[in-house]
Amino acid sequence: MKSTRLQEHEAGESPVTLLGHVINGSEVVNDGAVLPIHNPATGAVIRQVAVADSAIVEQAIASAESAFAAWRDTTPQRRARVLFRFRELLEQHAETLCELVTAEHGKVLNDARGELGRGIEVVEYACGIAELLKGEHLKNAGPRIDSWSEFPPLGVVAGVTPFNFPVMVPMWMYPLALACGNCFILKPSEKDPGVSNYIAGLLSEAGLPDGVFNVVHGDRSTVELLLDHARIRAISFVGSTPVARSIYTRGSAAGKRVQALGGAKNHAVIMPDADVEPAVEALMGAAYGSCGQRCMAVSVVVCVGDEVADRIVELLAEKVRSLRIGPGQDNGNDMGPLISRESVERVRMSVGEAVQQGAELVVDGRDLQVPNHLNGFFIGGSLLDRVTPEMNVYQQEIFGPVLCVVRVTDLDEAIALINDNRFGNGTCLFTRDGEAARYFSDAVQIGMVGVNVALPVPIANHSFGGWKDSLFGDLYAYGPDAIRFYTRRKTVTQRWPSGGLKEGIRYAFPESQG
Numbered sequence: 439m440k441s442t443r444l445q446e447h448e449a450g451e452s453p454v455t456l457l458g459h460v461i462n463g464s465e466v467v468n469d470g471a472v473l474p475i476h477n478p479a480t481g482a483v484i485r486q487v488a489v490a491d492s493a494i495v496e497q498a499i500a501s502a503e504s505a506f507a508a509w510r511d512t513t514p515q516r517r518a519r520v521l522f523r524f525r526e527l528l529e530q531h532a533e534t535l536c537e538l539v540t541a542e543h544g545k546v547l548n549d550a551r552g553e554l555g556r557g558i559e560v561v562e563y564a565c566g567i568a569e570l571l572k573g574e575h576l577k578n579a580g581p582r583i584d585s586w587s588e589f590p591p592l593g594v595v596a597g598v599t600p601f602n603f604p605v606m607v608p609m610w611m612y613p614l615a616l617a618c619g620n621c622f623i624l625k626p627s628e629k630d631p632g633v634s635n636y637i638a639g640l641l642s643e644a645g646l647p648d649g650v651f652n653v654v655h656g657d658r659s660t661v662e663l664l665l666d667h668a669r670i671r672a673i674s675f676v677g678s679t680p681v682a683r684s685i686y687t688r689g690s691a692a693g694k695r696v697q698a699l700g701g702a703k704n705h706a707v708i709m710p711d712a713d714v715e716p717a718v719e720a721l722m723g724a725a726y727g728s729c730g731q732r733c734m735a736v737s738v739v740v741c742v743g744d745e746v747a748d749r750i751v752e753l754l755a756e757k758v759r760s761l762r763i764g765p766g767q768d769n770g771n772d773m774g775p776l777i778s779r780e781s782v783e784r785v786r787m788s789v790g791e792a793v794q795q796g797a798e799l800v801v802d803g804r805d806l807q808v809p810n811h812l813n814g815f816f817i818g819g820s821l822l823d824r825v826t827p828e829m830n831v832y833q834q835e836i837f838g839p840v841l842c843v844v845r846v847t848d849l850d851e852a853i854a855l856i857n858d859n860r861f862g863n864g865t866c867l868f869t870r871d872g873e874a875a876r877y878f879s880d881a882v883q884i885g886m887v888g889v890n891v892a893l894p895v896p897i898a899n900h901s902f903g904g905w906k907d908s909l910f911g912d913l914y915a916y917g918p919d920a921i922r923f924y925t926r927r928k929t930v931t932q933r934w935p936s937g938g939l940k941e942g943i944r945y946a947f948p949e950s951q952g
């Protein structure tokens with residue numbers, strides 16, 4: 439069944455003013471709190487979103503629970519067929535999906551296309567679920583005894599996601615959760631929730647039974663209801679570090695399996711032998727793409743030696759000054775607005791504070807005005823040189839278009855700086871020296887490492903996750919780790935002796951008799 443929202447978009451009607459939850463295949467609205475959704479390019483409130491209360495959360499859980507047994511018992515091939523159809527629908531409706539993302543998030547359309555593409559890769563990986571769930575089998579584990587491990591689903595699981603990738607980050611979760619046979623409740627960010635309802639419509643159209651995928655909207659209050667609910671077996675979370683830490687602690691205390699991915703401070707190290715111009719081009723996209731609102735964004739450039747630092751700063755400055763900034767709908771722009779007015783104020787403050795603490799402001803983007811969009815949440819790109827580790831701008835995740843240059847004397851100093859940082863999501867090294875690259879990737883305490891790759895986001899067949907304060911839990915997002923996260927091991931030991939089961943009583947602990 440298509441959701442109301444999907445039908446409306448196809449009919450070209452104006453969007454509803456209040457976005458409801460999607461439960462059991464239909465949109466549901468409760469009385470009570472609502473939150474505004476802004477168009478970040480104009481600053482205007484474009485619609486509102488309902489906040490799920492405990493009755494709505496109960497309804498979503500009941501709907502998922504009642505769909506679970508049939509979905510669990512659906513063969514993996516049939517579950518994969520739904521995902522194949524879903525994948526085709528994602529391609530067919532790509533433009534609408536990207537427009538929805540840009541309208542509520544603000545990122546430029548091309549960037550939204552990139553995010554959708556990376557999400558589709560996870561769906562493609564999930565389409566191989568029959569292969570991925572095959573389990574482990576040993577014939578003759580003992581005399582006429584066979585044993586195997588199988589991986590049944592957990593039941594009802596939930597995902598809580600951030601604003602910065604409203605399509606892709608949920609896709610790190612639900613395609614694999616569903617493929618494994620779970621029912622899913624998504625709580626997307628309240629800042630750009632609209633596209634999740636559209637996705638629910640596409641899943642229904644692909645043949646997913648009602649109740650298998652549900653969306654509840656809201657803020658912290660809704661998340662806490664999900665977190666404390668005994669009948670939700672697992673929570674996948676992606677967002678900021680303080681929230682990730684508290685989700686991990688509270689969810690684990692409530693007996694759930696939890697994976698909680700947090701914030702980041704990603705360093706790019708430039709060696710004196712690096713090809714500087716391509717490195718600068720890569721850094722521009724990695725630092726200023728999506729207005730710096732990516733958990734893998736490069737926010738610190740560590741230059742080894744003053745010579746390479748001076749050259750990098752000179753080239754970066756030229757490019758930062760010429761960034762084209764404006765509404766994401768205009769494909770000519772490199773960078774759209776930030777997500778909110780508060781983000782603009784926070785970024786302005788961080789840059790000002792850095793200057794007070796002694797950083798050199800090479801490019802100041804704080805007072806950018808975009809013609810005809812004076813109320814939009816725009817800010818220009820800033821570049822800070824001679825940043826030192828004790829400055830707040832270095833210690834905190836800024837999540838805006840601000841790049842800090844730190845100068846060091848050798849690679850060991852760069853590695854020590856990165857390893858001392860509390861975050862451990864991504865890092866990269868630009869060099870032509872294979873030995874230095876190997877040394878760096880061995881020594882650095884970071885989950886995702888690039889060599890001459892500025893955004894080393896693993897493809898869907900690997901898993902995604904950082905170290906230290908960037909991830910709480912043991913299993914990463916998507917890829918093989920997600921199969922383990924959304925299933926639990928059951929090991930069956932089976933004996934069919936030819937002469938019957940009579941063996942007499944044996945009080946000694948059974949040996950494998952291998």
Ligand code: NAD
Nearest residue numbers: 599600601626627657658661677678681699700701702733
């Ligand atoms: P956020 O932590 O404010 O919100 C994330 C989600 O948690 C939202 O759905 C929100 O409604 C909910 N939430 C907010 N406060 C809560 C609370 N106190 N208790 C329970 N739930 C709460 O993050 P954001 O601003 O939406 O997203 C940006 C952050 O996400 C950045 O820190 C970024 O680095 C991080 N992020 C990390 C990754 C990763 O893979 N490590 C990926 C994307 C984004």
